[in-house]
Amino acid sequence: MAVAATGVEERLLIGGEWVEAASGGRFDVTDPATGEPVGSVPDAGESDVKAAIGAAAGALDEWKALPALQRARILRKAADLIRERRDTIALVMTSEQGKPLAEAAGEVDYAASFLEWFGGEAERVYGQIVPPMNPTSRVLVLRQPVGVTAAITPWNFPAAMMTRKLGPAMAAGCTSVVKPASATPLTAALILRAIEDAGTPPGVVNLITSRSSGMVAQQLFSDARVRKISFTGSTEVGKELIRASADQVKRLSLELGGHAPYVIFDDADLDEAVDGLIASKFRNAGQTCVCANRTYVQAGVYDAVVAKLAEKVTKMVVGHGTEPGVTIGPLIDDRAVDKADEHVKDAIAQGARLVVGGERIEGSGSFYAPTVLEGVTPQMLISTEETFGPVAGITRFETEEEVIRVANESIYGLAAYFHTRDYARLLRVAEKLEYGIIGANTGIISAANAPFGGVKESGYGREGGSVGIDEYLDVKYIQVGGVGL
Ligand code: SIN
16 A cells, blocks of 8 residues: 555644645655655645644643543544554654564554553642641642643654653643654554544644754744643754753753663573664664663673574565565665765774674665674774664673773763672672663663653653652642631
8 A cells, every 4th residue: 555545644733733834845755775755745834834833722721621531531542543544654654764563563552551551640740738837827738730731742653652752741631742753653644543543622633844954943932832841852952952952941852862772691591682782773673762882791601692692693584565475664864874884884993793793784765784883992983873774783891880981981871781690799790880771681672661761861751650650740849728627
């Protein structure tokens, strides 16, 4: 089925209406596996962004006044609709983003899980009654929606990163303007369509597609009606947004870059460890913020791990994500391929040994061969910069103390992983790693019920888990005097 035949709305969603940009301008969406256009969307300008903010502001009072149970029902219904439409959404996602169809379908379920989880949380936004300091007063603590919010979402998980922001926003009683990455706006349109079809009132969620991310951000940051912005993307852009937030002291949540260490101790279950490493490193062709970027293997199992990894990586099938059996799709564009290639060439030039892969795949589309390098050292680019590609670089280590030190030597602090069968070590190492997320004996850490987020230059704020909704709530207390006893 072609993307056009899925009925995806290739328009903006403003105040419940699917509309063109005021300028009439549009831009193409391309398939990274072929370089061919698969659709097009409006190229929104300033007036469109203002209209979307206006629609969100107009819908706020009614939405926040709706009983939490009703907001919860809408969120659960939206989750059901997204799951019912899994195949269509997955096909569109693969067509514009590239990940294999099975991974895309998995992401659709992951996206639905945020709406379902926060449907539950909507009903648990409790306040407090604080014991009085003196008998004539009472303190009541309320948690109230922050108001109009904006979500700026990335291309690597075009469905799930949106619902991870919209779920808590809607549950809390906030309204939103969503700006998806310009590479993946069609998946966003399908997700918003499902949210709309679930009975969400007009204006509660609004969609802006635009090639001018800077202009959209400028509009969002300069409009006092927008009270909070959530962004997933690079640390570089995140820092610009922090600066932009200063003028109006705008609330921010930032899920930024990562550079995850993946540690395999001598006492690990090696098959489980290698499977975990593959799941972490090669999911979405290595284009995740939480994927392993540095792999540290203890000396006693080093050769065995390199051999097991090489055997599995050699069997990976690269191709168009809609073809049966494909396990590695394209990277998002040719610049991403250049970066992966630069990291591999730099590592080899500095003495790493190429075990598998190590080359761009020529032809149409942005493909890079799944790659394993061993003998990686801290001076190499791959040891400090996010590769965002299917390249695993392995480093040998001797002691627990040494690996904790090198694992923590990073400006990033999003995710870290390790494998051990020693449960005292498990707790000790987990406590010492300076990261927001730890995968212990697993390479998959993503879940709607867990508080996803980083420390250091990986950002601040948490998405998911019971604390995820706090990002969309303001705390207010009421000091009541003159209470006679
Ligand atoms: C990301 O890496 O950008 C998100 C990954 C996830 O939620 O699993």
